[in-house]
Amino acid sequence: MKLISSLLLGALLIFSSASFAKKSPMNLEISSDVLSSQGNKYYSYHFGQVRVNWSEWADLYLRNTGNGPLYVQGVYLHGSSAFRAWSNCPAYLYPGQSCLTRVEFRPWYEGYDTARLRFALADGNIYVDLGGWGVRY
Numbered sequence: 671m672k673l674i675s676s677l678l679l680g681a682l683l684i685f686s687s688a689s690f691a692k693k694s695p696m697n698l699e700i701s702s703d704v705l706s707s708q709g710n711k712y713y714s715y716h717f718g719q720v721r722v723n724w725s726e727w728a729d730l731y732l733r734n735t736g737n738g739p740l741y742v743q744g745v746y747l748h749g750s751s752a753f754r755a756w757s758n759c760p761a762y763l764y765p766g767q768s769c770l771t772r773v774e775f776r777p778w779y780e781g782y783d784t785a786r787l788r789f790a791l792a793d794g795n796i797y798v799d800l801g802g803w804g805v806r807y
Contacts, residue, residue, distance in 0.1 A: 695729040701736025705794035717775040717802030733768035741792035749785025777804025
């Protein structure tokens with residue numbers, strides 16, 4: 671009985687940690703001066719292969735490196751329903767401040783999924799193209 675309960679506990683720990691695996695964070699450093707002079711900024715993030723109906727997530731940090739505040743009008747996600755996002759970005763991001771947006775990739779089917787995360791700022795947009803493969807092992 672003790673052996674069975676140990677095996678069940680071990681399997682539970684393995685499956686719970688694998689189903690919510692975390693990718694390395696991505697830092698998006700921006701100032702309103704750069705957006706005003708250069709326009710929109712584009713980035714990409716790929717989740718790799720993720721088992722169907724399992725989750726992996728990544729943290730994206732938006733940091734104001736300028737001298738003035740950034741006006742964050744919103745954070746939007748468009749594309750596949752395999753992606754979800756949560757953000758704690760305030761309306762104004764003051765110099766030196768950063769905010770977190772967490773993106774989850776949970777494929778429902780086998781195949782490649784894409785989406786685009788958009789940080790809408792007063793001086794332009796920051797786009798992060800997202801991708802990942804849903805696989806069955």
